[in-house]
Structure formats: structure tokens, C-alpha cells
Amino acid sequence: MIGQFKSLFAHWTRALRRRLAGNIYHPEEHYMRGPGPKTRAKFADRKSAGS
Template identity: 80%
Template sequence: MIGRFRSLFASWTRILRRRLAGDGYHPEEHYMRGPGPKTRAKYSDNKSNP
């Protein structure tokens, strides 16, 4: 229980420090998750018709 609170507190302080320091962009927070549903639908039609 204490470890969970400690990690939650650490993440809150990290976020607060970033906001106060004005350090806005962190690429690790905006990672690419792969193609979306529109891209999958677009290319699935082309693959099914050889």
C-alpha cells in the first residue's frame, strides 16, 4: 500500500514539476500506437481483392 502511494505521489510531483518548469514536450508521452481504424479499413479492401 505504501509503495503504491509512493509511486502515485512521485508521478504527481513529476507532472507538477514539468508544468511549473514549462517543459512542455516529452516524446515518451506521445508515442505512436500504430495505424488507426481508418487506415486498417482502407488497406483491408485492397488486400481482399487481388
């Protein structure tokens, strides 16, 4: 019985913390800047082989 109460209480506190914290994920902090040097090298090889 006490274990069930602790579990329910933990669930409620997690939900309350999430609501009070608001939107934690900010996509502008996780943007990709573009292809890296390996991708550029791979496509450069394809362009030179096709010509």
C-alpha cells in the first residue's frame, strides 16, 4: 500500500514539475549547420567521376 502511494506521488510530482518548467526543448539550440567535410568529399568524388 505504501509503495503504491509513493509511486503515485512520484508520478504526480513529475507531472507537476513538467508543467511548471514549461517547454524545456528549444529547437534553435539543436539545429544542424549543414553537411560536414565527409559528405562534401563524397559528393565531390561523385561529381569528378561523372564528368
